[in-house]
Amino acid sequence: MISKLTPKNTRSIADYVKEIKETNRLRSGSTLDHPFPTITISREFGCGGYPxxxxxxxxxxxxxxxxxxxxxxxxxxxxxxxxxxxxxFNESAKSGGSKLFQDLQELLGVAPSDFTRYKLLAQNVRIIGDQGNAVILGAGASILAQKETHFFNVRITGSFNFRVSRVARKLGISRYEAEKMVAEKTDERLEFIQSFSKHDISDPGLYHMVLRNDHFETEHMADLIIEGMKKMNLI
Known part of the structure; x- marks a missing residue:
């Protein structure tokens, strides 16, 4: 059921790795004085993060x-x-792989050996983000990007009623089922981050921009994000 809100990937992992390496090659030959930008999107369950x-x-x-x-x-x-x-990781190590782990330890608040469950996830978030030209949805990416100036971190929120209505409509379920799902998944997402991080994912201080999905359509939010990135000279 959840796949209707976040569609399952249909491309092979090898294709994505190839794209990341190609982006890295382009970045290496770029004359820009800063890395290619990356956008992270954190959203409350039921908000339209994927669209x-x-x-x-x-x-x-x-x-x-x-x-x-x-x-x-x-x-x-x-x-x-x-x-x-x-x-x-070997590609990333050429430009400071050891610093990557130091940053992860500091940002997550635990030693690498203590977050085995999240180590590869966190590592890949940073590697992908460091390549740039990426939009990373979820995965606590905004926390892992706190020390990086080429990341633009966005939080999408919405009222409980808006999120319940959207989930019920998208999944074709009753309002009672949607209310239960939104409450449970919201708690799960908070627990996921808090189980390995010293940060509260809902803290607005983690983001460059916080947007209310019940006030803005997808196109309007995209307008605001792109304009914000231009103001920061990221694009």
Whole structure:
């Protein structure tokens, strides 16, 4: 059922790794004085994070520079592909792999050996984000990006009633079922982050922009995000 809210990836993991390496090659030859930007989107369950991420990828992609969307589920799938993950990490290590782990330890508030369940997820979030031209949906990416100036962190919120109505409509379930699902999934997301991080994912201080989904349509939120990134000279 949840796949209707966050569609399952249909491309192979190898395709994504190839795209990341190509982006890295383009970045290496770029004359920009800063890395390619990355957008992280954190959202309350029931908000339209995936449609927004798709809209941003569509608008920001050009013939020469393609943007990619990475959901938490996709990043976990990449993390499970041990050989490909090692290949990605080796690419990252050329530009400071040891610093990556130091940053993760500081940001997560625990030693790497203490967050085995999240180590590959966190590692891949940072590796993908460091390549740039990426929209990362969920996975606590905004927390992992706190020290990076080329990340633009967005939080999408909505009233309980808005989120329940949207879930009921999208999944074709009763309001009672939707209320139960929204409450449970909201708690699960908070627990996921709090189980390995010293941060509260709902803290507005983690984000460059916080948007109310019940006040703005997908296209309007994309407008605001792109304008905000322009103001910060990220695009």
């Amino acid at each position: 927004l991420a798709e809209e941003l990828v569509k608008r920001l992609s050009t013939k020469d520079q393609k943007w990619l969307l990475y959901s938490r589920e996709l990043i976990l799938d990449i993390a499970k592909e041990t050989d490909l993950n090692l290949e990605l």
